[in-house]
Amino acid sequence: MGQVYRAHDPRLGRDVAIKSLPDLAILDPEGTARFEREARILASLNHPHIATLYGVEESDGARFLILELVEGGTLAERIRHGAPPLGEALTIARQVAEALEAAHEKSIVHRDLKPANIALTPGGQVKVLDFGLAKAILPDSNQQTMALATQAGVVLGTAAYMSPEQARGGVIDKRSDIWSFGCVLYELLTGRHPFPGRTISDTIAAIIGSDPDWTAVPPATPSRVRLLVRRCLEKDPKRRLHDIADVRIELEEALSDAADSGRLAAPGPTPPAGPRGLRREHLAWALAGVSLLALLWVVALGPAQDDGAPTRPAHAVSSAILLPEGLQVSLANPAGRFALSPDGRRLAVVASDTTGRSMLWIRPLDSGIAQPISGTEGASFPFWAPNSRSVAFLAGGKLKKVDPSGGAPTTIADATLPATGAWSTDDVILFTPKGGSPLYRVSAGGGATTQVTTLDAAEGDAQHWYPSFLPDGRHFVYFVVGSKAGGLTDPRAIYLGSLDSKESPRLLVRGGSNARYANGHLVYLREGTLVAQPFDPATLSFTGDPMPIVEQVQIAGAGTTGVAGAFTVSDVGLLAYQTGFLVRSQLAWFDRAGTELRKIGDLGDYADVSLSPDGTHAAVSVLDAALGARDIWIYDLARGLRERFTSDPGDDFAPIWASPDGGRIFFSSRRQASIHLYQKPARGGGAEQLLYEDALGKFASHTSPGNGHLVYIAGGGIISRSDLWILPLTDGSKAVPLLESAFIETHGQFSPDGRWLAYSSNEADRLEVYVRRFPDRGEKWRISTAGGGWPRWARSGEEILYLAPDNTLMSAPVAARGSSFEVGAARALFKMRPRGQSRLDAYQYDVSPDSQQILVNAHVAGASSPPITLVANWPEIVAR
Numbered sequence: 001m002g003q004v005y006r007a008h009d010p011r012l013g014r015d016v017a018i019k020s021l022p023d024l025a026i027l028d029p030e031g032t033a034r035f036e037r038e039a040r041i042l043a044s045l046n047h048p049h050i051a052t053l054y055g056v057e058e059s060d061g062a063r064f065l066i067l068e069l070v071e072g073g074t075l076a077e078r079i080r081h082g083a084p085p086l087g088e089a090l091t092i093a094r095q096v097a098e099a100l101e102a103a104h105e106k107s108i109v110h111r112d113l114k115p116a117n118i119a120l121t122p123g124g125q126v127k128v129l130d131f132g133l134a135k136a137i138l139p140d141s142n143q144q145t146m147a148l149a150t151q152a153g154v155v156l157g158t159a160a161y162m163s164p165e166q167a168r169g170g171v172i173d174k175r176s177d178i179w180s181f182g183c184v185l186y187e188l189l190t191g192r193h194p195f196p197g198r199t200i201s202d203t204i205a206a207i208i209g210s211d212p213d214w215t216a217v218p219p220a221t222p223s224r225v226r227l228l229v230r231r232c233l234e235k236d237p238k239r240r241l242h243d244i245a246d247v248r249i250e251l252e253e254a255l256s257d258a259a260d261s262g263r264l265a266a267p268g269p270t271p272p273a274g275p276r277g278l279r280r281e282h283l284a285w286a287l288a289g290v291s292l293l294a295l296l297w298v299v300a301l302g303p304a305q306d307d308g309a310p311t312r313p314a315h316a317v318s319s320a321i322l323l324p325e326g327l328q329v330s331l332a333n334p335a336g337r338f339a340l341s342p343d344g345r346r347l348a349v350v351a352s353d354t355t356g357r358s359m360l361w362i363r364p365l366d367s368g369i370a371q372p373i374s375g376t377e378g379a380s381f382p383f384w385a386p387n388s389r390s391v392a393f394l395a396g397g398k399l400k401k402v403d404p405s406g407g408a409p410t411t412i413a414d415a416t417l418p419a420t421g422a423w424s425t426d427d428v429i430l431f432t433p434k435g436g437s438p439l440y441r442v443s444a445g446g447g448a449t450t451q452v453t454t455l456d457a458a459e460g461d462a463q464h465w466y467p468s469f470l471p472d473g474r475h476f477v478y479f480v481v482g483s484k485a486g487g488l489t490d491p492r493a494i495y496l497g498s499l500d501s502k503e504s505p506r507l508l509v510r511g512g513s514n515a516r517y518a519n520g521h522l523v524y525l526r527e528g529t530l531v532a533q534p535f536d537p538a539t540l541s542f543t544g545d546p547m548p549i550v551e552q553v554q555i556a557g558a559g560t561t562g563v564a565g566a567f568t569v570s571d572v573g574l575l576a577y578q579t580g581f582l583v584r585s586q587l588a589w590f591d592r593a594g595t596e597l598r599k600i601g602d603l604g605d606y607a608d609v610s611l612s613p614d615g616t617h618a619a620v621s622v623l624d625a626a627l628g629a630r631d632i633w634i635y636d637l638a639r640g641l642r643e644r645f646t647s648d649p650g651d652d653f654a655p656i657w658a659s660p661d662g663g664r665i666f667f668s669s670r671r672q673a674s675i676h677l678y679q680k681p682a683r684g685g686g687a688e689q690l691l692y693e694d695a696l697g698k699f700a701s702h703t704s705p706g707n708g709h710l711v712y713i714a715g716g717g718i719i720s721r722s723d724l725w726i727l728p729l730t731d732g733s734k735a736v737p738l739l740e741s742a743f744i745e746t747h748g749q750f751s752p753d754g755r756w757l758a759y760s761s762n763e764a765d766r767l768e769v770y771v772r773r774f775p776d777r778g779e780k781w782r783i784s785t786a787g788g789g790w791p792r793w794a795r796s797g798e799e800i801l802y803l804a805p806d807n808t809l810m811s812a813p814v815a816a817r818g819s820s821f822e823v824g825a826a827r828a829l830f831k832m833r834p835r836g837q838s839r840l841d842a843y844q845y846d847v848s849p850d851s852q853q854i855l856v857n858a859h860v861a862g863a864s865s866p867p868i869t870l871v872a873n874w875p876e877i878v879a880r
Contacts, residue, residue, distance in 0.1 A: 006069065014291065016054060017067040032353055049099035051127045075184070076115035085699040086220060088124075090255055091338060093185050095126035095294060097248035100181060104174045107552060111172055113180035114161040115187060138812070157201045158194060164235045167204045168638040171584055171603055175237040178244055178361060182232025189225075190216040195232065202429055208235070220250050242867055320867040321363070321576070327351045327370060329868070330358060333418055334554045334578070335514050335564035336381035337465065337867060341388035344572035347868075348391050360393055362404045365870075373402055375409045378805075381420040385427075392429065392444075397765050399431055401444065413442045413449055416765045419465040420514075428499065430467040430476060430675030435722070435762060436742035438464045438477060441499065445865070453478065453497055453505065462715070465516040466564060467497075470537045474499050477508065477515045477522065479564070486873075496540060508542075509533075519875045525565035528552055530577060532878045547878035550869075554578040558861045575874040584860040585835040587618070587635065589853050592811075594830025597853065601640050606857045607835065610655050611846040612682070613662040618846070618855060619645065619655035632667055634682070637855075645680070646688070654700040654841065657682065658707050659750075666691070666700045666710060675699070677712060677727070692727055692735055699841045701748040703729070704774075711738065711748035711757065713841050722840070724748045724759060726775070738777065746841050747790050750774065752797045756816065760789040769802045771821055773815070781821045783812050790843055794851040801847055801854075807832055809845070809854065833859045 005018045043053045052068040056322055073293045075092065078084065084092070096118060103110060110117075112130060119127040147229065159167075163179035165170050186194040194212035197203035212233060213502040217226060228250045234240040241247060330337050330350040338349045352358040353372075363369075373379075379393040385401075390411065392401040399415040402408070414433060416553070421431035427444040430452065438453040438461075455461040466479040480493050492508040508522070509515070515524035521532040522542070530553045534544035554566040554577075567577035587600035587609070605623035613619070618637055621630045632645040632652045646652040650671040658664040666679045675697035680688045691710075692698070699713040707729050714725045715736070722744040727735040738817035739759065744767070747760040757774040760767050769783040787805040794801070800812045809830045813824035834844035835857045844857040871877070 009066075015069045019065040019071045020062060021068060045103060045108065046864060047099055047102040049095045049126045050102060051129045052126045067129075068127070070121060070129070071117040072119060072121045073117040075120055075126075075188075078120060079115055079187055083187075083189060083218075083474060083820050086189070086218065087255070089185075089188035089224065090251055091124070091179075092118075092120070092126055093188055094248060094251040094255065096128060096181060097244050097251060099126065099128040100174075100177055100244045101248055104177070108170060109174050110177050110180070111166075111742045112161075113177055113184065115184060160195065160203050162204065163237070164208050167207050169828055171605075173237075174244065175240050175242060178232050178241050179237075179264060180228055180246065181244065181247065185229050186212055186233065188216075189218060189221055189229070192216060207501055223256070224250055225254050250441075255679050262264065306852065317872045321347070321870050325404060327361065329578075330380070333380055334566035336394075336418060336420055337566055337578070338568060338576060339382045339384060339391070339393075339420075340568045340570040340574055340576055341384045342386055342571045343388040344570040344574040345388065347568075347576065348384065348393075349868075350380055350382065350406075360391070362391075368830075371404065373404055373409075373493055376400075380418055383420050383423060383744070385423050390444075392421060392423060399429070399442075410446070412444065413440075413767070416762055417465070422467040422469050424469045424473040424476075426473050428473070430469070430478075432463070432465040434765070435744050436463060439467055439497070452499060468516045470517050470540075472537065475537075475540060477517065479513050479515065494522075496796075506540075514564040516567075516569050518571060519573055521875065521878070523549070523567070523569050523575075525553060525555065525567070528565075530565065530567055532875070544682060548876060549575070549871075549877055550577060550579065552579050569874075572871045573875060575871040577870050577871075578869070585857050586856050586860055587620070588856055589637075590830070590832070590856055591853060592829050594832070599640075600635055600637055600855070601642055603860060605835075607839075607842050607844070608653050608655060608842055609855055609857045610657060611848065611855060612657050613660050613849070615849045617662075617682075619657065619665055619667075620857070621651075621653040621655065632665070648688075649735055653839075656700050656710075659703050659705050664707075666703065668698055668700050668712075677710070691729075694735070698725075699839070701746075701841070702750050704750045705752065705754040708754070709750075709775075711750065713746050713748070722746050724757075739772075744840070747843075749791050749793055751793050751816075753816075758783065758791040758793060758800055760791065764825075766805075769800070769812075771800070771823075773819065775819075780821055783814070783823055783826070785808070785826060789840075790845070792843075792845075792847045794847065795849050796851070798853065801829075801851075803832075803834075803845075804828070807834060832856050835859045 003020050007016050009016050046052070051070055054066040054068065056068060083089065100110065100113070110128070113128070117129045119129055121127065130141045155754060161180045163172070163176040164417045166176050180459045183194055195203055195206035195210065197206050201498045217229070228247060231241045232247065281719050307740055328351055330352065336350065338347055340347055346640060347363040347365060349360050349361045349363055349370070349754055350358060358378060360379040360382060361370045362373060369526045376393060376395060379395045380395045382391050384391050390401050390403050392399060394415055399412045399414045399421065401411040401412055402410070412429065413431070415431055416434045417432050417437065419432045422430050423429050423444060427443050428444050430439050431442070433440050433449065436453060440449045440456050441452050442449045453464045455464065461480055462870070463481040464478055465481070467476045468478070469476045475498050477494055477495060479496055480495055492511065493507055494512040494515045496506045496508050509526070512524040512526045515522050517535065517537065520534060522535040523530065523532045526546070529551045531546040532549055533542055533546040535541070536543050549749060555564065567575065569575050584603045585606050586603055587606060589597040589600065591597060606620045608621045610619045618635045619632055620635065622633050623630050624872060629649055630651040630653050630657050631647055633642045635642045636643050645665065645668070646669070648669060648671060650669055652667055652669045654668040656666050658666070663682055664679050665682050666677060668675055676693040677691040677698050677700055678688050680686060696714040701711045701724070701862055702758055710727045710729055712727065713722055714727055715722050723737055723741070724739040724745045725735050726738045740855045741763070743761055743763040745759055749758045750756070751758070755774060756771050758769060758771050760769055766787050767789045769788040770780045771783060772778065772780045783800055784802055784804070788802040788810060791800050791802040793799070798813060800810070800814050802810050804810050809829040810826045811829055812826040815822045832845065846855050848855070
């Protein structure tokens with residue numbers, strides 16, 4: 001990692017440590033840029049147990065870190081003299097856990113925790129060093145770690161503390177830090193490493209395939225600490241503790257026991273963790289001797305009062321919910337994945353089983369069993385009846401309801417736009433029936449629908465959706481997309497409406513989305529943060545300022561300004577949410593029969609697959625989970641190597657290659673809250689050039705042969721306003737709408753001769769593939785027959801490939817006959833498992849020049865479903 005010098009800063013009169021970066025970082029401009037970007041994030045850490053990063057300096061092209069100088073030795077030196085006494089060991093471990101917790105709360109993962117990176121001051125204070133620097137310097141830390149492992153002394157310490165997933169070259173998240181912490185804790189208790197080996201290969205083999213010697217743990221170690229270190233060292237990250245805060249609490253309890261009794265607690269049954277006056281408490285659910293959800297249920301509702309009403313605990317309690325083995329939470333539609341019943345007893349979840357079948361499941365909170373609901377295949381956006389006895393959902397272009405205790409689903413109304421609804425105590429349902437629509441009402445028993453809200457053309461309203469009733473059952477809050485009241489480039493706002501048409505809608509929140517009323521608060525998402533603002537339903541007004549509950553809630557769309565978030569609230573003080581969604585996918589070649597031919601590169605969160613015209617390279621957008629932003633990378637498909645193409649702090653996505661030479665790449669980027677079109681030479685040299693900007697979001701789709709025109713989606717993907725526009729690239733003309741309507745138009749793709757345009761539209765109440773002449777936009781021909789999207793032309797111009805609703809790749813023969821167009825019967829090729837669509841516009845596959853191979857961004861089963869966090873008595877979080 002470089003060399004470290006002791007130095008004196010004469011300007012501030014303090015001693016510091018100066019770390020010089022290795023030649024690798026100095027010689028790699030992209031690595032240097034990445035390092036500086038992450039260094040700015042690391043500088044935001046301010047914690048007594050984290051060594052402070054003071055600054056970054058440059059001299060003669062060399063880079064230096066200016067760090068807090070920590071006097072004393074390291075934990076590695078301390079352990080070299082033997083394991084410390086148990087009380088000292090737990091005190092050190094607790095301070096390390098506190099440091100990791102502070103970093104994880106800012107989405108910073110250490111990746112290289114080990115005793116050599118834990119300094120001890122003469123007063124016994126812990127200072128954790130080198131947060132994230134290896135990741136910052138090396139663009140692919142997993143691959144580089146393994147590559148350097150053969151060089152003596154380079155990463156010996158790192159390899160010894162790798163998690164199994166890191167040793168295999170997988171994705172690293174905070175659970176990898178918890179594994180490394182478990183290694184450190186084991187070493188503190190025993191004075192030896194849990195996975196010894198004479199060589200790095202022996203050590204890695206032990207990490208992957210062997211268990212620590214548990215008999216080496218001293219007999220006097222409390223049973224709760226024994227279990228803690230075991231849970232930290234679970235090889236399967238899904239079974240490992242998910243939150244370092246749980247670790248910290250267990251260590252505090254062990255030390256508290258020692259303080260209460262005057263000695264460390266002897267081995268024996270682990271006592272339950274009780275309230276300690278904390279602002280928030282986390283259940284160490286993996287350590288509990290009873291069911292997590294049964295315990296959480298007891299804590300959430302508490303013992304009954306004299307009148308039978310449940311009491312509520314004095315503090316908020318949070319814990320992770322994992323679905324049963326084999327179930328995967330839906331990757332699509334963050335705001336439509338799950339919903340708590342109003343009584344807080346059940347969670348409706350959209351999930352898929354090992355066969356890939358997606359449907360609605362009901363998860364009682366006092367049981368570990370999830371129940372599939374027959375007849376709900378393809379369901380999304382569940383919402384409950386006020387009595388918690390029925391749940392409504394969208395499926396197959398219909399709004400339906402079902403009794404989870406039994407019976408078949410029944411249809412309430414037509415509804416083609418994916419969005420949740422609201423169910424009042426008077427059995428009125430509010431919903432959005434289609435794209436570009438206001439809210440409508442319908443009886444929960446079905447029947448005629450009636451318009452309730454009106455799109456305000458003067459304010460630029462494009463869509464009304466995500467309604468939520470207030471307690472009176474007459475007033476409701478709803479989300480407006482396209483409203484100028486948002487005051488943003490991608491504006492949105494929360495409004496108050498009424499079933500009484502005489503009342504005019506009223507603006508409540510600028511820049512907020514999918515609000516829900518619960519427990520005296522309006523809970524809504526704003527720029528990726530879930531907030532709660534006191535709200536009086538009697539006066540229909542706010543009574544206090546918004547207070548944050550949790551940051552980085554999973555949202556739809558790129559960046560932190562997506563449209564709707566993954567959270568749900570009940571009427572009994574329960575909140576469920578998902579934070580940043582870790583998606584793991586694998587680029588792989590398939591033949592037309594669906595046989596996997598070879599994998600490309602490592603696992604990652606890829607999207608927007610685009611092949612170069614000669615088929616030798618692929619451009620993909622890749623999420624950097626630590627920074628929460630997407631960049632575009634170029635894969636050399638023959639060698640399986642990738643190089644960074646963009647490095648802006650904003651999100652870069654939707655890359656498309658210039659046709660037919662592939663000399664330029666056009667792409668979309670969200671910078672300063674705006675999504676605009678850019679271009680850059682494909683070989684990476686030269687500056688990025690802004691192509692066009694206006695008030696609409698722009699998603700690059702395709703270029704015509706000869707690069708005369710670029711077709712793009714304006715308005716954007718997951719919101720209702722999604723039109724196809726054309727930007728001339730040769731004469732400097734302004735962009736003009738090509739297909740503009742109240743429906744969704746997306747996936748524009750030019751034919752090889754440029755005379756035809758394939759695209760997708762939901763004008764037939766579901767997404768279908770069509771072809772029109774270009775540029776006259778006259779007659780259209782429908783390609784798909786039972787739903788479809790994401791068309792790709794074969795180079796011959798005689799075939800269009802597209803995805804059916806169940807992700808089956810279809811092939812339709814086509815032929816141009818003068819000004820007419822002929823379409824043959826489509827046939828199924830194979831069913832792929834692409835990465836879940838984070839945006840409607842994103843392509844997860846492309847076709848080789850000879851049309852015989854398909855490059856797929858394939859979903860990796862079981863690797864992308866972080867737990868749903870359940871919080872009991874969440875109002876206590878914002879009450880102090």
